[in-house]
Amino acid sequence: MRPPTPLRHRATSRLVVACIAALASVAPLDAQRGTPHAPRRAATRATTKPAKPVPTRAEPRILHVAVAPGLDADAAAGVTFGLAEAARLAARAGDSVAVHVLGEGEAPIDVIIAGGDATSCRELGRLARARRALVIDAWCEVPDQWAPGPLRGGHFAVLHVGPPAALRDAVAEREGVIARRVVAWDPALLARESAAPLAERWRAAHAVPLGERAWRGWAAVKLVADIAASLDAPPRAPALVAAFARAPALDAHKGAALHFGACDGVLRQPLYVTGDGTPATLREVAWPEAAVTRCGWRR
Numbered sequence: 001m002r003p004p005t006p007l008r009h010r011a012t013s014r015l016v017v018a019c020i021a022a023l024a025s026v027a028p029l030d031a032q033r034g035t036p037h038a039p040r041r042a043a044t045r046a047t048t049k050p051a052k053p054v055p056t057r058a059e060p061r062i063l064h065v066a067v068a069p070g071l072d073a074d075a076a077a078g079v080t081f082g083l084a085e086a087a088r089l090a091a092r093a094g095d096s097v098a099v100h101v102l103g104e105g106e107a108p109i110d111v112i113i114a115g116g117d118a119t120s121c122r123e124l125g126r127l128a129r130a131r132r133a134l135v136i137d138a139w140c141e142v143p144d145q146w147a148p149g150p151l152r153g154g155h156f157a158v159l160h161v162g163p164p165a166a167l168r169d170a171v172a173e174r175e176g177v178i179a180r181r182v183v184a185w186d187p188a189l190l191a192r193e194s195a196a197p198l199a200e201r202w203r204a205a206h207a208v209p210l211g212e213r214a215w216r217g218w219a220a221v222k223l224v225a226d227i228a229a230s231l232d233a234p235p236r237a238p239a240l241v242a243a244f245a246r247a248p249a250l251d252a253h254k255g256a257a258l259h260f261g262a263c264d265g266v267l268r269q270p271l272y273v274t275g276d277g278t279p280a281t282l283r284e285v286a287w288p289e290a291a292v293t294r295c296g297w298r299r
Helices: 011-025 073-092 118-131 165-175 187-191 193-205 212-230 237-246 289-295
Strands: 062-067 096-101 111-117 134-141 157-160 271-273 283-285
Touching (some): 062 073, 062 212, 073 134, 073 212, 111 118, 111 212, 118 134, 134 212, 134 237, 157 237, 165 271, 187 193, 212 237
Parallel strands (some): 062 111
């Protein structure tokens, strides 16, 4: 397996860079069970079956991923964890994942993992348009979807792993809670059977719970790695965008088949209202009807 590209960056990004650079020496974890792209099937316990082999390709392929500066420690831990798993998944097929830092040279970029404030994330959108890259919004603090267009293939798209602020606000108002209690992930979900494989792998590598920011970072990488593994063609941005648009189901260990909305690029997934941090107080809530009607929902 080709190790990820060594990384350097300015002081403000040292934490993210240090985490990702450590991928070159990550100790092997248990490989993810099941196929890399498992449509319409909830994840099962990791101890039931060995991993199915991934067919090797005649020509090795490289998925070029750039991680934007500005991710905090939790999000960076999730992205690093996801990149390590993506590299192992690619290696099973004789492929590899190359990690780049934005702003250093003109290396090819297929995917940008984004996070940060509104100004930096919108700048990433402009950069992605110029570089013809796909942006996966792991944790951008932007009040709207900031996507330049619907997910219909082509050279550019922004996909959002978490619910936008407007969606969280609408759910919070309906449920009578503050917006920050509306989440896409909570550590209590690791107690559920659908998340058992993820829980085992995360606990083997980290002593802290898998919080929402870390889950978003991991899911951003995991979803694009699964799609890349499903392609026969090289994993360039246009092929990735088109594959996301037609994917029947995506898996992020939430016990449900997920997909990105064709009209807004927002991940259709279960949302929750948090309680006191225990599984018994975590409550799943419905999406606003307007969001479902506007973009549709695959079943």
